[in-house]
Amino acid sequence: MAKFTIYGTPISVYVRIVRLLLEEAGVDYSLKSVDIFNGESQSAEYLAKNPFGKVPTLEADGELIYETSAIVGYLDAVVADHKFSPSDPLRQARMRQIMAVVDSYLYPAVIGSIVIQRLIVPSQGGKTDEAKVASAVAPAKTAMEAIEAITVGQPYLLGTDLTIADFYLIFIFTYLCQVPEFEAITAKTPKLRVWWEQVRQLPNVKKVTG
Ligand SMILES: N[C@@H](CCC(=O)N[C@@H](CS)C(=O)NCC(=O)O)C(=O)O
Structure with missing residues (x-):
């Protein structure tokens, strides 16, 4: 099973940002669809993961992380050795x-x-x-x-x-x-x-x- 699960709508700008980082890092992940157009992102089940009903949310080792800047900062550190952030x-x-x-x-x-x-x-x-x-x-x-x-x-x-x-x-x-x-x-x-x-x-x- 993949260590990382992204919850979100595949066409979302922010979901794509997280996916691109993982693809560029060559890391396996799974994408679980949460539709922002049919109310699914406002369901009680999804709001328990992300109280703002926005996508994406990342599940990593049982921890839930939302807000894309937090997700990509975390992933850049744990899977890419800060490759995608300038040191200068x-x-x-x-x-x-x-x-x-x-x-x-x-x-x-x-x-x-x-x-x-x-x-x-x-x-x-x-x-x-x-x-x-x-x-x-x-x-x-x-x-x-x-x-x-x-x-x-x-x-x-x-x-x-x-x-x-x-x-x-x-x-x-x-x-x-x-x-x-x-x-x-x-x-x-x-x-x-x-x-x-x-x-x-x-x-x-x-x-x-x-
Ligand atoms: N601040 C959030 C913004 C995420 C966001 O706006 N996602 C859009 C899709 S690209 C969304 O969930 N829209 C559904 C809605 O606003 O109900 C982040 O950085 O993750």
């Missing part, structure tokens, strides 16, 4: 800045507003709220340009090694590149466009999104 203090700070910008600003605008309205609502038979989409473009641009400003590139966000910052941003781009607002939001982020064309080819990114 400034780069470490940049990584945490990118993770926080994604959590606080980019995810709410890009996924919470634009992608939900453009992709999820129509797939469930609803109509896109164009006003919600339009009002999310400016905050998404601000967040994207903030990440661009601290990106090193060549080829990854913080230089030659993949870090947790890359894992956080990759799956935002996976969805963003499917909507017309991609052009406007990334118009002034040339380093991130080059980065995206490279990281989207990584075999484990394809595996996790496949």
Whole structure:
């Protein structure tokens, strides 16, 4: 039996972040589906694992851990010998800045507003709220340009090694590149466009999104 179990919806950005770290580390795990679209993530059984009803939750050696930043920090330490976190203090700070910008600003605008309205609502038979989409473009641009400003590139966000910052941003781009607002939001982020064309080819990114 796998030592690690991820509870969550396979298409979730945050579930994919955790899976990509485990795939890149070459570690076996199992994924137990908890659907965020049919109420399952609000069931008493799941709320006992994660009182906020968000995915993912990780079960590791009988311990439950929720909040993706806590999960990936733990996994990076226990399965990857900190391979995915820069040891240099400034780069470490940049990584945490990118993770926080994604959590606080980019995810709410890009996924919470634009992608939900453009992709999820129509797939469930609803109509896109164009006003919600339009009002999310400016905050998404601000967040994207903030990440661009601290990106090193060549080829990854913080230089030659993949870090947790890359894992956080990759799956935002996976969805963003499917909507017309991609052009406007990334118009002034040339380093991130080059980065995206490279990281989207990584075999484990394809595996996790496949
Ligand atoms: N702060 C949480 C956020 C996780 C999150 O927002 N997950 C989304 C899926 S990508 C979710 O559970 N959405 C369902 C909901 O909000 O009810 C973390 O870092 O793990």
